[in-house]
Amino acid sequence: MNILIVGSGGREHAMAWRCAQEGHKVFCAPGNPGISQVAECIPLETQTPEHFLQVARLIHADLTIVGPEVPLVAGIVDHFEAHGLRIFGPTAAAAELEGSKAFSKEFMARHGIPTARFQVFDNLEDAKLGLGRFEYPVVLKADGLAAGKGVVIAKTKADAWTALEGLFSGDLVGAAGSRVLIEDFWRGEEVSFIAICDHDTAIALPPTQDHKNIFDNDEGPNTGGMGAYCDDRILSQEQKDEILENVILRTLRGMASEGKPFRGFLYAGLMMTPDGVKVLEFNVRLGDPETQALLLRIEAGFVDTILAATEHRLPSAHLQLSTGATACVVMAAHGYPGKVRTGDRISGIENSGEAMVFHAGTKFEDGELKTAGGRVLGVTAGGATLQEALNRAYRGLGSIHFDGMQFRRDIGQKGLKRYTN
Structure with a gap:
């Protein structure tokens, strides 16, 4: 089967590798040097739904899998389906679950999905007044897509005012911050719960835990993710069943009832609080770097399960998983998550061992x-x-070098505590 992967990051490299492992001919647009080792990369001058459609036709793609959120929000699935091509992901209407934090939170409120108390503001003055209705620390979120960097946890009023000014001015995340949510801060442990979905059915993937902050001990600004691990011990079976029913399936039923049926990867960012499971956010694609850990655990059935979802036979699909655990440690460039320096030479990947x-x-x-x-x-x-x-993972990382590299040394430490309790 010819498979097209849309995207160019670590998530897409992992997907291309998994699809190739399952015996398929893989193409990626636009791809990257690592992906080129397992797939044929097709460069693009512009990344519009029409250009991706042209690539799919050129390679006679039997299936297209979309990695990042931007093409999904832009309507790539609608465009492919209108031309009769098989693609896995939500329509533009369904992708609003990630494309607009305000829509997502209001949707959760309408359908009884547990989430934090929130308010939405369209201008700086009202937002500053609205802060008085919340206690500190408080969470500030850009409404639009911000590559994982649109969330600020403000510990003081001064911090909150600075963040709001940065969001509304566009200095922090550009146009994504033209509308801002303020919501209650929860204490607990974050979990990423991702399911392969087809309108009213879902198959849950193993739970993962991301590490958002740039520095050890969850300090410093938020990033797109500095590492993740996948381990069944993260959640009990009872918790998995509860999340699947009360978060994932309830979301699918709610989206269908609003005329926006959802097919694709549904990612629920959760906070496990003393009062139970709470939803922080929804994403409408696989997480990054969660995907790297997840797909290393899948031994077979990834492509077949996606095909089953596109053919309305998801309950018959089966993923074969390895036992044990997996972990991904991200190596970031100098300056990340702020102004990034590029062009530093990378060495030692060939010595990364296992x-x-x-x-x-x-x-x-x-x-x-x-x-x-x-x-x-x-x-x-x-x-x-x-x-x-x-x-x-850390032994492999130790062989790699580039000037200014950053990485966290405490990936998975919360998970290790579960082995001693």
Whole structure:
């Protein structure tokens, strides 16, 4: 089968690798140097739904899988389906679950999906007044797409005012911050719960945990994700069943009732609080770097399950998973998540041992592999236990070097505590 992967990051590298492992011919648009080792990359001058459609026709794609959120919100699925091509992902209407934080929160309120108390503001003055209705710390969110950087946790009024000014001015996340949500801050442990969905049915993937802050101990500004691990111990079976029923399936039923049936990867960012499961946000695609850890655990059935979802036979699909755990440690460029320096030479990937190295922001220049984005590499490994997976990932990372590289040294530490309790 010819499969087209849309995107160019670490998530797309992991998807291309998994599809190739299952025996398919894989293409990626636009791809990256790492993806080119397992798939044929097709460069694009512009990344519009029409240009992706042209690529799919050129390669006679039997299936297209969309990685990032931007093409989904732009209507790539609608465009493909209007021309009779098979594609996996939500329509533009359904992708609003991620495209607008305000829509997502209001949807959750309408359908009884547990989430934080919130208010939406369209201008700076009203938002500053609205802060008085919340306690500190308080959460500020850009309404639009912000590549994982549109959330600020403000500990004081001064911090909140500074963040609001940055959001509404466009300095922090551009146009995505022209509308802002203020919501209550919850204490607890974050969990990423992702399911493969087809309108009213879903197959849950193993739970994962991302690490958003740039520095160890969850300090520093938010990023797109500095590492993740996948381990069944993250949630009990009872918790998994509850989340599948009360979050995922309730969302599917709600979207269908509003005339926006959802097919694709549905990602629920959760907070496990003393009062139960609460939904922080929805994404309408696989997470990054969660995907790297997830797809290393899948041994077979990834493509077949996606095909089953596109053919309304999802309940008959089966994913074959490895036992144990997997972990991904992100290596980021100098300056990330602020102004990123690119063009630093990368060395040592060939000596990464048992670890898989997924490329996120790399380029070939003057015959050398160099940094080309904020998150550069995702060093990923599996093991019989989480500790073994982490050891292998960090050993692999230790062989790699580029000037200014940043990485967290505490990926998975919360998960390790579950092995001693």
